[in-house]
Amino acid sequence: MTSKHVAFYITGGIAAYKAAYCVREFVKHGYEVRCAMTKSAAEFVSPLTFETLCKNKVVSDLFDQNNDSQVAHIDLADWTDLAVVVPATADIIGKMANGIADDAVSTSLLATDAPVFVVPAMNEKMLTNPAVKRNLKRLKADGIEIIEPDYGFLAEGYSGKGRMKEPKEIFSYIDEKCRAEQLIDLSGEKIIVTAGGTVEPIDPVRFLTNRSSGKMGYALAENAAAFGADVTLVHGPVRLADIPGVEMVETVTADEMASEVLKRYEEADVVIMAAAVADYRPEKFYDEKVKKSDGDWNLRLVRNVDILKLLGERKTKQKLVGFAAETENLLENAQKKLTEKNVDLLVANDVSRKDVGFGSDENEVFLLFRNGAKKKISKTSKEKIAQDVLSELSSL
Ligand SMILES: Cc1cc2nc3c(=O)[nH]c(=O)nc-3n(C[C@H](O)[C@H](O)[C@H](O)COP(=O)(O)O)c2cc1C
Known part of the structure; x- marks a missing residue:
């Protein structure tokens, strides 16, 4: 240096x-x-x-x-x-x-x-x-x-x-x-990063979402750009500032996120799916606000598209990085996801912990590789985790 x-x-x-x-x-x-x-x-x-x-x-x-x-x-x-x-x-x-x-x-x-x-x-x-x-x-x-x-x-x-x-x-x-x-050179790589939670509307005033802040995905996008990559960040509604030098694509629902990612997939070298995409959405969107009544309301949910799985199935040259947010059997569930979704690198974190993960500036994760190797990154900033993930990615 x-x-x-x-x-x-x-x-x-x-x-x-x-x-x-x-x-x-x-x-x-x-x-x-x-x-x-x-x-x-x-x-x-x-x-x-x-x-x-x-x-x-x-x-x-x-x-x-x-x-x-x-x-x-x-x-x-x-x-x-x-x-x-x-x-x-x-x-x-x-x-x-x-x-x-x-x-x-x-x-x-x-x-x-x-x-x-x-x-x-x-x-x-x-x-x-x-x-x-x-x-x-x-x-x-x-x-x-x-x-x-x-x-x-x-x-x-x-x-x-x-x-x-x-x-x-x-x-x-x-x-x-x-x-x-100096160590991580991603110049010439086209990288798509997804970040934040998606929002699934029920009626004009109500929606379903999750606790993802988007900080991990934003740290990945910012660092990938600093390492020379050509980065597109497809994000859900988050409270974070746009990143200069990164193409910012705002989406709301899982469907919108899927279509923005898929339309760029062929050209991409890497996709990092750090977004917390809603697995389900309400079956029906009500055009008018649903009036409350004395009885209960049974909301029927239908399955959203599994973006990571779809990307794994359509993979040609791309490297795929997935995230697994689990509250139990972390490594077991993450390993299953890695194989089932044809992912190259899986970042697993335990979201039941209060001190790290969703919303926090810090996290503790395990990196799982296709050859069965595992690496633990002990509690540190999301910034540092982003750099470590990108470093592993550059040597894949
Ligand atoms: C004893 C003393 C301590 C000061 N400490 C600070 C400080 O810690 N931070 C700050 O923003 N301004 C501080 N100031 C005010 C700045 O010196 C002042 O705003 C000055 O115009 C800054 O000029 P510069 O930005 O060109 O260096 C201090 C002023 C004095 C007299």
Whole structure:
């Protein structure tokens, strides 16, 4: 991991001193580092600290060209493989979200096409201010990754959310992503991912659905795209932001999801069925809201199409990844699904557990392969599970 060029953008928060530890961590692990600082950041820590740590001149004044033929902030933007804004003030977050370029840091950030990680650090009330929340949401929608602040003791003397993630954690998170990207190359692969639960309407106001949040499928799609794949995400109604660079296809019912997947199947190299597709739907859709009566209502359900099974039957060149969400006999049921549905890799998880699975940011899964091999991924983030699944897939 020696060739990556990492640009640090340090802005004027009390946590600016921690950015020095971050820079040191990256330098120590062989990354090439350059830094840019705002005028406010230089009030907290001297540019000399960063110049000494990264052995490069700090870019801080938009108009000081240092008698160089290069324009310093553009040169930095072009040189960058990945950018880290740390600590990120409410101010720089607002500027980035709105395309403002009025100093060396904001202008250089606007000029880079490298992936950007933003590490906010601020007072809890600033962090929960609607304007800051709106700006962070906009950055996420623009494909910028936010390394969320922790809850902890703040410089103001009380505890709250807003404390910058520790430098070692920031390093591990970014470093792991870089390693995964180097190891997993999915360029040229056409991948369809499905995510979320489907919704089966009963009448204009009632429907049947399940507890799937879509987070696992979204993590898979986002990471597959980062590893170079051409990704289409066919999803049910979920509360998650669109992923930049991924073709987003919104569906509601299992039938709609099936038809969107099938119409792209022939062209696809891989299909990852992470959606929780409803097995049944109401036999009849009532055009008008069904009036309640004193008696009971027996709702008859009919079988939905089994998308995974259909894909297994029609498989030619494609690799198929299935998910099994079970509440009992996890491995036994998953193994059965793998064989019966002609799947290449099956990800099985126990959805009876409260701490992982549906809705949670974490999961614990077993990977089952066609040759009978099994691998356990102990409780970790869905992001990490997505990377592990894609890594297995790339070596299938
Ligand atoms: C002592 C002190 C501590 C500050 N800490 C923070 C902070 O942690 N987070 C933040 O967003 N702003 C903080 N500010 C406010 C910023 O310095 C201010 O908004 C400034 O305009 C940011 O400029 P920059 O984004 O160009 O660096 C602090 C200001 C002072 C005086």
